[in-house]
Amino acid sequence: MTINNNILIPEQDPFFYVSRETRDMLNKIKIISDKHPVNVLVTGKQGCGKSSLVRQFAAVYNRPLASFQIGILAEPGQLFGEYVLKEGETSYRPYLFPEAIQTPSCVIHLEEINRPEHPKALNMLFSLLAEDRQVWMDELGMLKVADGVTFFATMNEGEEFIGTEMLDPALRDRFYTVLMDYIPEDVEVEVLAQKTGISREQSREIIEIVNKLRGHSELPMDVSTRTSLMIAELVAVGATTREAIIFSMQTNKEYLESILLTLHLEKKYTEAENTSAYVLFTRD
Secondary structure, X not given: OEOOOOOEOOOOXXXXXXXXXXXXXXXXXXXXXXXXXEEEXXXXXXXXXXXXXXXXXXXXXXXXXXXXXXXXXOOOOOOOEEEEEEOOEEEEEEOHHHHHHOOOOOEEEEEOOOOOOOHHHHHHHHHHHXXXXXXXXXXOEEEEOOOOOXXXXXXXXXXOOOOOOOOOHHHHOOOEEEEEOOOOHHHHHHHHHHHHOOOHHHHHHHHHHHHHHHOOOOOOOOOOHHHHHHHHHHHHOOOOXXXXXXXXXXXXXXXXXXXXXXXXXXXXXXXXXXOOOEEEOOOO
């Protein structure tokens, strides 16, 4: 369903799993958002599905979604629009953001909220995320957040992420927080098999190796579920697991080869985790 050319209700992922606790919390957030706008901060390891969670929330609850990259912002007001010169005259051109916040029940995704080019670029968000839910702009007048709007902010935290900043405590205080992690081994095996058509044995072999790479004692790697799916898709079209991993991982090939050889010799793969706490987060 199209709200306009840029604000859409996304298709749901039929194989999207989250912890039961997270799903229950999202259901509660949806109920609160029916009463008034609400803010949710999603944090966790790189590639663990933070953006996918936001998209699935919009899909499950049949809400339009609009996403905005905070990482490109350098000054307050950049989200809202810009002055342009046309036929010798200067005029103000509003962006999608003002329309999104005034669209009832819209899910607004603020990607990498802790990575703006300048921290002051976030200043105008304070008013929108506060209880009054409105902001004044000389160019656009008073902008009020529509009923049912849910702001989702996502971010990676830690010294390993270049260009990120500690989120202002006053801003962080405006959000409920959802902490995500990689999905359990058995669930990830099922997702790869369902989405790519490879056998569960092939899927398990991939995930066992991926988990060993994630937990490597000398140089653990962040291997997202997205990358696991890329590996599985290569296997589905005839690549060996080794080839698929080599060509899907963005790291030194010789080093990765040495780790894979070590893993092959060890044959000490991790035990599957208890997956009973993970459930589908879908509309049906």
